[in-house]
Amino acid sequence: MDAMLDTEGKETSATHGAYRRLREMILTGELPPGQKLKIEQLRGLLNTGASPVREALSLLTSDMLVERIDQRGFRAAPVSKCNFEEILLLRCNLEETALRASIANADAAWEDRLVLRHHHMKKAGQNGAHDFEDAHKAFHMALLGNSKLPLLLRYCAQLYDLNIRYRYLAAGGSSYKKRNIAAEHQQILDAALDHDADSSTRHLINHYRRTGEYLSSQMDS
């Protein structure tokens, strides 16, 4: 009956609710990298039992957002420039594969979804940073989503989240908007709608490389 006391009845299971909330807190830096994650402390924070918390932490371990240390519990995954660069490298590789496959399977329904997601992202740009982040991810995943390669999509989504975490940590999650990424998104979209795989992937990778360089420079200071 505890689960019913929540302000919103959105979450079906306590485990999934704890998973979503903890994930959010780690991604945004509310739980900083390397921080010890004590069951009791989280139990209070999420007002739920120990079992859902444990299970949520287990799941986050496999998302590489939480590390399990021997018999000494859990901690938020540490960050490093090295790790960031690997994420960038893998994203460029995997997303190119996925985007090419998406374009190879291109159809009208997919193009409609793309245009819609892009429109929503532009509209969310005026709202808070959080709304924009969601729409941004939706747009990027829509680009890859026509590949019909579920494993690959899963990896891309995972790496996307790992990457977004560095954005939040480096700049509170909003400063990168100052660069002109709207034009970059438009280029990727237009090329995808033209079924021009070479051009689209080139723009996509440049998009990542640029944000990558920007964040790398932020991490040095």
Next chain:
Amino acid sequence: MDAMLDTEGKETSATHGAYRRLREMILTGELPPGQKLKIEQLRGLLNTGASPVREALSLLTSDMLVERIDQRGFRAAPVSKCNFEEILLLRCNLEETALRASIANADAAWEDRLVLRHHHMKKAGQNGAHDFEDAHKAFHMALLGNSKLPLLLRYCAQLYDLNIRYRYLAAGGSSYKKRNIAAEHQQILDAALDHDADSSTRHLINHYRRTGEYLSSQMDS
């Protein structure tokens, strides 16, 4: 005190023990694809509590060996030719990246490890299929292990396991030895020791494609 009653005191925690055992059972097909995994049933099989079983299943979910269905518990991940072909595709892509990075970082210590692993694998070929599987994985991971890209290695290991599952399911895990894979391994090794990235990756990918075609044909029948 229950944990101490096990015949072997190898496992540190009950959770990890259950994880390893369940993983093994799913990989080898002892728990067939799609099978419902009831907590009570597994609790008896592993003689441990419900909590470790639940946590182990959660971890296996993220390895994509187990699926969680809504509030209806867990089941062994289903298999399909489509899924198999995606695994093959991703392995070719990711392992090429990893092998090239490994060769770029080549040093004497790595070459020694490679030679050793290869030797152990050849020796294990005379023993049971299970020993050979372990040595085979160790050799392949050693090839990639010098890349210093831990995320990439993790994905490769995960895909390796997903792939080996299809081998077990298709042929009981030993029949593929009948093909002349020893020569293929030798070619990959030699090229790697020569620091010839192009040749080594070509042989590696051909190695996978051939086993892939063999398994694909098995799956049709």
Next chain:
DNA sequence: ATGTCAAATAATATCGATATTTTTGGAGAA
């Protein structure tokens, strides 16, 4: 003053039990 060891403290891992949810099976009506 410092290093080491032991007791106290705190945190984790695990268990047994309960409440909720899903599935099954059978009775009654069309």
Next chain:
DNA sequence: TTCTCCAAAAATATCGATATTATTTGACAT
């Protein structure tokens, strides 16, 4: 006979409590 609905059974998700393991604190010896 077949469909629907309700009740019984099973299984899951979750909680509270306990035993095990790590960490800290303080005392004692060097």
